Amino acid sequence: MDVRITKDMLVSDVIALDKNLAGVFFAHGLHCLGCVMAHHESLEQACQVHGIETDKLVRDLNTYLEKSDI
Template sequence: MAKITKDMIIADVLRMDRATAPIFMRHGLHCLGCPASSMESIGDAAMVHGLDVDALLKDLNDYFENKGE
């Protein structure tokens, strides 16, 4: 199972599984199609947008953990 970290690039996580898009959006990252998402880390994006990176990472990792069930 993949472990998502704050250093990972948003677009890389989306390439792993497009179904993660609603998770990003639920946490306030609505700019998934913008050029920055292809080079911006989850941690940097969360900081810029004033988001709780730990809550986002938990939801992303929970998704990947439960995906196989």
């Protein structure tokens, strides 16, 4: 399965792909994966709110997926 994460995906949808992606979010300083907004915010919106570089997070999430068996 060839899955690519994009900045317009909802945070909750990304986590649903693989729960272990939480570690990538945590490494970037995004710790509120279980909050209500995770179901309504895109990666880009969450990054803007938390001052995180969107492209770097998306790259690291995709790198993780490429190394996993998803």
